[in-house]
Amino acid sequence: MTITTRTFSHTFKERNLGFMAQPITRPKPSRVGFLLLENFSLPSFTQALDVLVTANLIAPGSIRVHTFSHNHNEVMSDLAIPIRPDTPLTDVRLCDLDIMVVCGGLRAARTVPGWLTALLKRLARFPVVLGGLWNGAWYLGSAGLLDGYRCAIHPEQRIALAERVPHALVTHDALVLDRDRLTAASPAGAFEMMLQWLNIGCSHALADAVLDTLDHDQSKFRSVQKPLQPKVSRPLREIIKLMEANLEEPLSPGQLSQAIGLSVRQVQRLFKDQLDTTPQKYYFQLRITEARRLIQNSNASIFDVSIACGFVSCTHFSRSYSAFFGHPPSKEVRYEI
Template sequence: MSIEPQIVDVETTGKPRRFVFVLMRNFTMLCFASAIESLRLANRTAGKQLYSWKIVSENGEDVACSNGCAFRVDSDLIDLDRDDMIMMCGGLDVQAATTKRTLNWLRREARRGATIAGLCTAAYTLAKAGLLDGKRATIHWENQDSFAEEFEDVTLTKSVFVVDGNRITTAGGTASIDLMLKIIADDFGEDLANAVADTLIYSAIRTDQDTQRLSIPTRIGVRHPKLSRVIQMMEANIEDPISPAILAKDVGMSTRQLERLFRRYLVRSPKRYYMELRLQKARNLLMQTDMTVINVALACGFASPSHFSKCYRSHYDTTPYRERGSHAARILG
């Protein structure tokens, strides 16, 4: 049985707005599907074609996403109309997928005035092309450490999505829905955007003021405000770690009280928790950048490579050098 949608009447002028989705190797299916389905449902809900789309890839070849499904595309990278919006779809190992040809094509289209969006990790590709210099942007939280180290001229945020002029970035996953609902609302009004959200069973629409990760209390499963503040301070001071004594003093408690809180809620000492945060950032940088191991160590608050290597081996049961080597082998394999 087919159920006809309730039509939301909107006024249109001119031809449908076209989106050009560029599928990069190992792109994330969810961010792509979330975006294109939002456009499809906007057309269906309005009862007319408001949007059109084209799917392309470098060399016009089929592209496999990160879950292994292959997609057939319409064409190679093409010359675009000025009003087209480019949607770069990134995913795993975006550095390898960001080729010289893609960068040159993006720069050319940018010079012609195109609006360009980077979904998920494709913010890296936009930044590599120099298209985010002096602008605000976001990227999936797993890639924030490496992005911040490589692109100092970009103001990185933790927002779900960012629109800065004709450059757009999203955090990935369902953030594409939030972005597309904003675009639909801007183009044709809140009623249509809300109707699309209802059809998607998407009941909590986020804006560019929302952050992509859960709050610290929710993430760690505690509701102690002073403990949350300490963890926030730790996360903000990875390169120059703050001693537990100073952290405790800054939130108005003794070092022993802070120790007890960490033992009670996180089953580890403040020092150990802080070390794990620093090592997690170090692992991200080793996997996602070509920074030397020494520079990774310094960026994560370790005074010497030997101390860094010792701590890393103790936590991950491998050395930083072997970690990077095995990661490279997995990618090439």
């Protein structure tokens, strides 16, 4: 039996990208370096690293991560958990990096050693983006590399940095991207910073796929018209919540529209204008996506999954699944429960 290939709409494509037959590939990996300083913020570092590791799970080989310290010695984090860098500074051509991120922390020394200033100034001569986590901006600014730039730093050091580097604009933001300088003042800012880096240094689709994987609750309400309409409207949010709550027995277009006090035509227009799809396609792709989650993360049978996601025919479910993912549900990888 020939199965016609089907594609996900924008809203669900990134959410399923890592599970489709032909995921994103990148001919040249983006090379990211993390320079760990004593007492660096481990939560900020792991938030940033989580984004990159997830990107490699979705698109293998997209990112090559290097961790460094001064003399390749083990570095103690702010949580008293030591981290051993994987790459000596002398073992990689620094000019080949796409970005180097200085990982500071609340108790990281404000005294800037000469080797660090020299290293950062050397990097600045190459087309390498420079970043800083927590108080990483302190070291960039002290090296004279934030003059004329906006930056973010942890609140404890905002005033001190503004005084030390008067030609930098120290903001109250958790994250600042200003040309070839990326700075984040918190773990949440570090997470967003690396997402933005993926968007700039790799691909917009990969960044969206990572967000959909790691922050599903935030990503599911994104609009396709991101620059103009970053979030969907309240009525559409309510419809999506209704759909998610009614997978086993899907609601009809009339029931959905009646529940929020709009006409079927108005609901169709909301989906078209904000998500560039139809309510029927959105609902169907939502059910297929949730079916994948159930298969991978439970011991439920394929038959039970099909029923739980509103498919009255196991044959229809299998054919639809194969059309989207390139293999039948019986061939899906199941994680150990």
